[in-house]
Amino acid sequence: MAAGKGQGRSGKGLGGAGRAGGSSAGGTSGGSKGINPTPPTAAPRLSTGARGRQQGIPPAVANRMARRVAIATGIPTVLGMASFVVSYLVVSRGLLDIPPAVTLVTSGGFFLLGLVGLSYGVLSASWEDAPGSLLGIEQIGLNISRLRSSFKRPPAAS
Numbered sequence: 001m002a003a004g005k006g007q008g009r010s011g012k013g014l015g016g017a018g019r020a021g022g023s024s025a026g027g028t029s030g031g032s033k034g035i036n037p038t039p040p041t042a043a044p045r046l047s048t049g050a051r052g053r054q055q056g057i058p059p060a061v062a063n064r065m066a067r068r069v070a071i072a073t074g075i076p077t078v079l080g081m082a083s084f085v086v087s088y089l090v091v092s093r094g095l096l097d098i099p100p101a102v103t104l105v106t107s108g109g110f111f112l113l114g115l116v117g118l119s120y121g122v123l124s125a126s127w128e129d130a131p132g133s134l135l136g137i138e139q140i141g142l143n144i145s146r147l148r149s150s151f152k153r154p155p156a157a158s
Helices: 002-014 016-024 059-092 100-123 137-152
Strands: none
Touching (some): 059 100
């Protein structure tokens, strides 16, 4: 019985499955069967509009937007999470008896303010070469009108 088990194992190791896979692949890829380890690289393409100008957000403007979004969204979000911690500490130490609904409304308000901050961060960024003011409130109306006009324009013919 022991000899039969040993033959079965050695037959499996030397038999068809291990050797046939490598020889039937038709190459020396080691059984990868057509998977190319280095995909072809293509040069990055910039989309251009019908008039030949580049479309998209310039990098300087994108950086301004990212900074404003990070601040206008990050601060209220951190405050929303902190409201849970502060509420827990106040209640657990017996300083005040805060109802759970107050904690929920407070944190929800901060999270909602974070969503408003997301829109504010995008719409308050200046699209000019020089950065705008600190808060960028004067840019909001201009950027909303630009956004509306981009939806009103008919699509460019190909």
